[in-house]
Amino acid sequence: MDKWLKRPVALDPGEGSADPKTRKKETKRKPRQYNDNYIFFGFTSTSADLPQPQCFFCGEILANSAMKPAHLQRHQSTKHSGSIGKTEAFYKRKLSEFRSGQTVMMKATSVSSKALEASYAVSLLVAKSKKPHSIVEELILPAASVMAEIMIDKKAADTLKKVPLSNNTVSRRINNMSVNIIGQVVKKIKQAGQFALQLDEMTDVSGDAQLLAFVRYKDVSDINEHILFCKKLPGKTTGGEMFQVIDSFFKEHDLQWNTCSHICTDGATAMTGSGKGLFGHIKKVNNDIKWMHCIIHREALASKRVCPDLCAVMDDAVKMINFIQSRPLNHRLFETLCHENGAEHEQLLLHTDVRWLSRGKTLLRLYELRNEVFMFLKEHLHPLAVVFEDANWVARLAYLVDVFTKLNELNQSLQGKESHILKMYDRVKGFTKKLELWERKCDEGDVSCFPLLDAHLATTDVAWGPVVKLVKAHLSKLSMYFSQYFQDIEKNSERLDWVRDPFIVSESSSNLHARLQEHLMDLSSDRGLKIAFAEKTLTEFWCDVKKEYPELGKHALFELLPFGSTYMCEVTFSALTHIKTKQRNRLDVENSLVTAVSTLPPDLSELIKDKQAQVSH
Template sequence: MRHASYVGKSADFFYRKLSEFRKSQDTLKEATQMTSSSLLASYEVSLLVAKSKKPYSVAEELIVPAAAILAETMLDKKAADAIKTVPLSNDTVCRRIDDMSADILAKVVEKLKRSDCFALQLDESTDVSGKSQLVAFVRFKDTDNITEHILFCKPMLARTTGEDVFNVVDSFFTEHSLDWQRCSHICTDGAASMMGRTRGFLARVKQVNPGIKTVHCIIHREALASKRMCPKLHEVLNDAVKIINFIKSRPLNARLFEKLCDGANSEHQQLLLHTDIRWLSRGKTLQRLFELRDQVNDFLSEHLHSLAPLLKNNSWLAYLAYLADVFSRLNDLNLELQGKDTTVLHLYDRVSGFMKKIELWCRKCQNGDVSSFPQLDMCLVNVRAEKVSILQTVQAHLDKLSSEFRSYFPDIEVHNSALDWIRNPFVATCTQTVPVTLQERLIDVSSDRGLKIMFSETSLTQFWCNVEKEYPDVGKHALYELLPFGSTYLCEVTFSAMAHIKTKQRNRLSLERNLIAAVATLHPRMHKLICDKQVQISH
């Protein structure tokens, strides 16, 4: 007989045992539910750590203790004890980030396989440990809009030739069953390994997909177009850099100059170093030097520097003022070209507008009017004898700048006018570059008042995604032109994130998973990840 010891017990005894059993079940359920919540919290906090680009140990060393103190102070000790059960050790956070980045990548790949075509953006840079990292972003139509996502960050183990870059990308495509034929556009910088006609990456890609279109980063082209100057202005720039380096490259001089500026109640206390690889460097450097010219003059004169007389030379100051003005304008253009979710049409519009401004400045300068450059205009008052020579130099530089922009953007006006129907189908007339069948559909679109209302309320890409649902042929054609990346801005921003993530103290870090979690716009499927994990107490 089983449970012979319970023979003869009263009914109250068995009711009490049943009650105890049910209470133990409730306790078990409560504990399990609490640890499930802590597992979700572990993933969410780990994602925050990845987004902040901080070391994994910050969760266990700072976040959990701080949260526990806040909970105990604002709530009670029970809430603080519950927070301490969240597993956030260094290794745990690492595993969580790996899980989430893998899930994000899986989502992107799934979306790519469902899309008709996609565009790539590629660039390569070197991290703090000396390894070359190749970063790729992808752009495709997702449901009702065009979206951008990071695709991978792969180390280049040996050389960085076009063939090596192609092998890395091709291996990724093969691993994830992606078809090269669906890749319609690729945007890269102007490096020879990327743009080379015979051995470059793009030439290698065209062997597997001859119909692919390539885009040279518009921001890089803008920087290249503004790089060349006449000898006189180049000399002024070099002298300005020498003056700045004399002050900034010596810590004692930097401290003394800061004290001098502070005593003069200057708006700024330091000069800015010139770095040629930074897009905005020249404009900011020259502008700061011009603003602090009086303080720099006093400092150089006190130290008997050979370049001190330049700060008293009104002609040299006029050239410096012009360089500060014109590069500030170029910086404004550069900033307009930066940003996420931009289209090639938008970037070309900005460049086209700037080219027209250069033509306006040229015409005004021929008549002696430099009001577009206020600092130069102010300095010309003090150089009446050399005003003609200065204006001739300015005119020559503006002509050269206009010529360089036309060289790097040869077909910008033709490209813009041919695609006006995409910018606004309700105003632009049908273009001859569009087939007759699409022109007929475009007439239908322009006559649809409902779409006209939608056009004013949504972004351009969203509008054409909605048009595609009713008019697939014309919508698909418009989206094809809106799909390519116009610049490698996203890669450049990611390299900045890479510099924060992989530091001297973390130089052996495996970068890809951390970078994907840090810069991805997609949110990982937390509940899917939790279902695959066993609930455990904090460790």
Template sequence: MGADVRQQVVDSVRESPSFSLQLDESTDVANCAQLMVYVRFVKELNVHEEFLFCHPLPSRTTADEIFKVLNDFMRENNVDWGRCCGICTDGARAMTGRHSGLVKKVQEVAPAAIWTHCIIHRQALATKRMPQELHTVLDEAVKIVNLIKSRAMNARVFSILCKEMGAHFKQLLLHSEVRWLSRGKVLTRLCDLREEVLLFLAEINSPLVKHMEDMKWVAKLAYLSDVFEKINTLNICLQGKECNVFYAHDQLCGFRKKLELWGARVERGSVEMFPTLEDVLARAELKVECLQQVVCAHLEGMRKQFGEYFGEETMANQWVRNPFSFPVTLKDGLSAGEEEALAELSCDMDLKQRMSDVSLAHFWLSVGTEFPQLSTKAVNVLIPFTSTYLCE
């Protein structure tokens, strides 16, 4: 059955006018390197996203070895490299090396392929740094969770305690650096069960109980829970079949502006955008000033990191997003004939109405008969992956 499904995907990729690849090298539970590949392609006026294949890699996961596996699969299944318009990877040197990386090798056989550095990978890196004070709180929170979750007896007793206290949840969640959404979920659950955790640590005479008794420490934990929950929301928005480069760019720009806005509000003494923190401060009768400096430093640091990883560049090919209000002078590499076709399309009110009823990719695929060159160019902008979220 699995072979049949894969064959259907391969057949669809062969028939698609263009396709893009998303790949990542991951290590499984047996510490073996595995190459995972997803593909985006066009079928019946829609963009589809499917798992293509997974293949074990040798101990030395070099660009040559990864490309050999990928190229062998393409040749065995008669997939034309020339129709590959995009490749999305993380920032590892084996993937992105300027002279001998995987991307360079793919572009030698697929000149039209544009490389995208996984947006979620960059987002995860941009949010990883934090002031040492908050990093210490995170480490101590992980120790508390591990104390309860890593020992079977503790986990069972804690679960019984949660049931007796009528808690909404019965267990904590383990933290994993590999899974990007893990940090926010772990902290949120720990904050939800903070009273139960305090009682449990006190009963077993753990020295970690001092952290849960320190309301300033709990306030910092609550802040981390709130801010990473917002980061997780952004992370999820950067995934999915309908996520294209324009949508992802908008989400990132919006989040950067929110970071600036949140910092300004904290400076004014308001934390209403962080509900868990607001609740902890109110119950403990603490003022925002007790952690105002560290929160502002963290938010400003994240804002600068997002600037470093994503820059201030203006998105090109805006005519793809809205062909009905394009500027007179275009700078997106359109030929004279394509500019004239775009001018004609922009005055068609029926097409404008159609665009409001369907997705962006579906619209450009639907005008392929009337405006073939523009349609092909637009689809090649929209099909490439913006992120690799294989670990999630």
């Protein structure tokens, strides 16, 4: 015990002398510099700011303090005694060989890192093109090598072959990029605080039910929307099953249900049911969440029903088209007939009820080729050929073409990315006003709003009365259906006028808290913000306003946050059908789909940093 007590105690850096004035100030040692004569000991110098001696026989690097002849000579005599006393030429040759080896190693490392980066870049292109992963190994890499050899030289072609691009490698790269993208999205969602969901479900080519989710959140300078996941439903497509899939994803990524403010789906019972539906399950964990029925889906439902007389015309049209298009011989003969007559089009379009634009496009093409269709049906003794001789029937066809063309225009105006709900409400509101206008014009006997019908009535002796009466009855029912499916437009549209244009302080702001109304008045008097309002989109403007008026901006962005439709899901399902085909029916589509449709690029530098760079053999 006494032996340990007699040990000297280590002093702190600030200690060493009882009187601070007597302490010696420590001075920094001057770094030792390399001398050319050290080559005779087998040493060169590193290129670092603090030069260190490096043995060019074994590659060992010593400390800067060892840059002394005695230390270097000791290393040579103990480890490389056979090199003592050699000529200067010997040492220079060994140094040259050592530096050459270093250059080769650096080049190999550089090629490996570039090959890894190229592997990720090409894999991203494959994912975006929605092509099979094997296309790189089978086509892209051989084609690139051939082009490089012809345009540059064989050495360049051999370098390209070092990029690892096998089928399995590309699959791994796409999986890594997908995980990285979702990680970025989840991080942005957490930073935003609140987000809205868009959900839809479909059955793919292999019979698997896929649940697709998009998220909408406030980013730094705008509201962004992005794919969140595409998960396979393990069993039935019930609300409970869908909720379990979404809830598992939320728990995995530490997302909270109380930060989800809105959800947009179609009107299917499995989605909207208040008991066993998905929305009912979500309400149990977040009672404040709001549900939005897809506006495009509602528009399609409202325009789907037509009166029996017009429905009969539609049925006749479909039968004619199927007779010509569904039989290869008839299709070829009709195409020849159109070509000989110099028609603008040479084939009809098939009608598909689930494609909402199909009805208008199909009827328009039939009306444009009505003379050729009449000739063809008459030549083949088809019973429906006589309908083209009935001016009333053609008049009804012309009206259907006109009205469904207008409905298609409305449908297309509701589509598109990053379209906020207020803009979609305005489009629907504008169309309902047009319906009222068309009804009034029909009362006056004016059908000029429907150009094809108007032209047909002007060139034939068909009685106007019955046709106009039929048109007015259809417009009246169409207006009624739109009112039923869009009951929330009147309530929400005027209430949010202050969000549309905050510089016109109207009665719509009266439902705001007094403090928010004060902020709105300050905002409406700011000429700088008024200039910004004219130059930016509505969502960008309110993101800027939130920096100056946080409470008012947050309230406005909450109204702009929800999805107005399931357009993003529908478009992505089209991409899914390109990725998962009959030939790739066992593919787990999520990672490929996320990487393909993502607008957020993967962080390649982060991915490469965690991977070991290796070239292909």
